Amino acid sequence: MFCYQCEQTKGGTGCTTVGICGKNEDIASLQDNLIYTLKGLSAYVYHSNELGVNDKEIDEFIPEALYATLTNSNFDLNDFVAMNLRAGEMTLKAMKMLKEAHFKKYGIPTPVQVQTGTKAGAGILVTGHSLKALEELLKQTEGTGVNVYTHSEMLPAHGYPELKKYKHLVGNLGKAWFDQKKLWSDNEMVLIAFGNCVLIPKEAYKDRLYCLGIAGVPEAKKINGFDFSEAIAHAKRLKPLSETKGDVVLTTGFSSNVVLSLADKIKEAVTSGKIKHFFLVGGCDAPGKGGEYFREFVQNAPKDTIILTLACGKYRFNDLDLGDIDGIPRLIDLGQCNDAIEAVNIAVALAELFECEVNDLPLTLVLSWMEQKAVAILMSLFHLGIKGIYLGPKPPAWITPNVFKVLQDNFDLRLTGDAKEDMAVMLG
Numbered sequence: 001m002f003c004y005q006c007e008q009t010k011g012g013t014g015c016t017t018v019g020i021c022g023k024n025e026d027i028a029s030l031q032d033n034l035i036y037t038l039k040g041l042s043a044y045v046y047h048s049n050e051l052g053v054n055d056k057e058i059d060e061f062i063p064e065a066l067y068a069t070l071t072n073s074n075f076d077l078n079d080f081v082a083m084n085l086r087a088g089e090m091t092l093k094a095m096k097m098l099k100e101a102h103f104k105k106y107g108i109p110t111p112v113q114v115q116t117g118t119k120a121g122a123g124i125l126v127t128g129h130s131l132k133a134l135e136e137l138l139k140q141t142e143g144t145g146v147n148v149y150t151h152s153e154m155l156p157a158h159g160y161p162e163l164k165k166y167k168h169l170v171g172n173l174g175k176a177w178f179d180q181k182k183l184w185s186d187n188e189m190v191l192i193a194f195g196n197c198v199l200i201p202k203e204a205y206k207d208r209l210y211c212l213g214i215a216g217v218p219e220a221k222k223i224n225g226f227d228f229s230e231a232i233a234h235a236k237r238l239k240p241l242s243e244t245k246g247d248v249v250l251t252t253g254f255s256s257n258v259v260l261s262l263a264d265k266i267k268e269a270v271t272s273g274k275i276k277h278f279f280l281v282g283g284c285d286a287p288g289k290g291g292e293y294f295r296e297f298v299q300n301a302p303k304d305t306i307i308l309t310l311a312c313g314k315y316r317f318n319d320l321d322l323g324d325i326d327g328i329p330r331l332i333d334l335g336q337c338n339d340a341i342e343a344v345n346i347a348v349a350l351a352e353l354f355e356c357e358v359n360d361l362p363l364t365l366v367l368s369w370m371e372q373k374a375v376a377i378l379m380s381l382f383h384l385g386i387k388g389i390y391l392g393p394k395p396p397a398w399i400t401p402n403v404f405k406v407l408q409d410n411f412d413l414r415l416t417g418d419a420k421e422d423m424a425v426m427l428g
């Protein structure tokens with residue numbers, strides 16, 4: 001544990017084993033987990049608010065949960081276990097709220113192929129998660145000759161009818177968030193961060209970087225009120241991009257509606273043995289070799305398996321052509337991290353289709369985590385009682401052995417190990 005939130009902190013620097021207040025490392029672990037879950041939950045609430053929707057129950061829960069972590073408020077382990085699961089429930093509700101707002105405003109996404117090269121002319125590259133910000137940018141750039149490109153978690157935007165109708169939304173550049181320093185140095189275009197997943201910029205592009213909303217880095221210009229005029233004018237002043245062909249064409253834009261429109265085919269393929277197992281392999285990607293697990297896992301998935309994916313963890317393998325099973329794509333990109341709600345909807349619908357519980361489906365969740373939104377999603381899956389989730393590439397550092405044991409005992413939580421060995425266990 002590490003806590004220095006009050007004046008009584010040990011040695012004036014921090015309590016690391018037990019607090020003078022009596023807080024032990026397991027309570028500290030659960031409090032930290034709760035706060036991190038609230039951070040993730042807040043991201044989804046924030047983006048819902050951008051679209052004009054909110055939820056009273058969520059809005060009341062967040063301060064209540066934060067208040068419980070104030071010094072000398074609550075030392076009950078059981079209370080914090082329940083509060084973490086309730087935070088998962090609220091995350092589920094927030095993801096549903098955000099998804100419904102996306103559907104209502106931008107239509108239901110359909111599969112689309114996205115180019116990964118550049119078009120000749122001026123360009124703006126956007127990263128983050130806000131579809132609202134992208135919509136405003138597309139409106140303001142229409143007819144200006146400035147093309148708009150997505151990066152990382154903005155890729156799924158291409159699937160929404162009310163966004164893809166803009167012909168100058170031309171492609172996606174790069175992969176997960178952490179390639180931005182090289183990608184953004186190499187591409188002479190204006191860059192706009194719509195929220196989290198922005199890094200402190202390199203000298204090479206800091207004068208071309210704009211931040212909106214909660215995003216901010218030293219020396220980047222701030223965009224207020226969705227007014228992109230300065231960024232658009234800046235893009236026009238830069239040397240025009242040349243026409244380049246990307247290495248790969250990416251497919252995104254699946255929704256639960258699209259997948260469940262194939263329900264009859266899926267049932268037939270499962271019944272006849274053509275589909276043996278479903279995997280949800282997704283989450284947020286992180287730099288380092290640990291993430292190679294997820295590519296190796298997907299590469300070794302037998303041809304009679306389907307991979308559902310979402311969030312930027314998919315960039316570890318979304319260049320692979322996995323083909324299809326009787327017209328059912330083997331690699332199905334459901335969207336951003338908050339679109340985990342769509343994976344839940346599909347799992348629940350499959351359980352109804354096969355008249356069983358979600359935990360009895362031939363379905364395994366293999367999740368990568370990097371930051372606090374993934375923690376919030378994990379809590380939402382625990383709230384639903386989903387068991388046997390594999391989590392990697394490393395366990396969260398704030399989870400103590402006792403708390404991890406609670407998660408193992410109650411939810412059969414497992415850590416990723418060797419991709420081939422894990423696959424063999426999952427397939428029985």
Ligand code: SF4
Nearest residue numbers: 003006009015019021
């Ligand atoms: S709240 Fe407790 S654990 Fe935290 S700094 Fe104060 S005495 Fe230490």
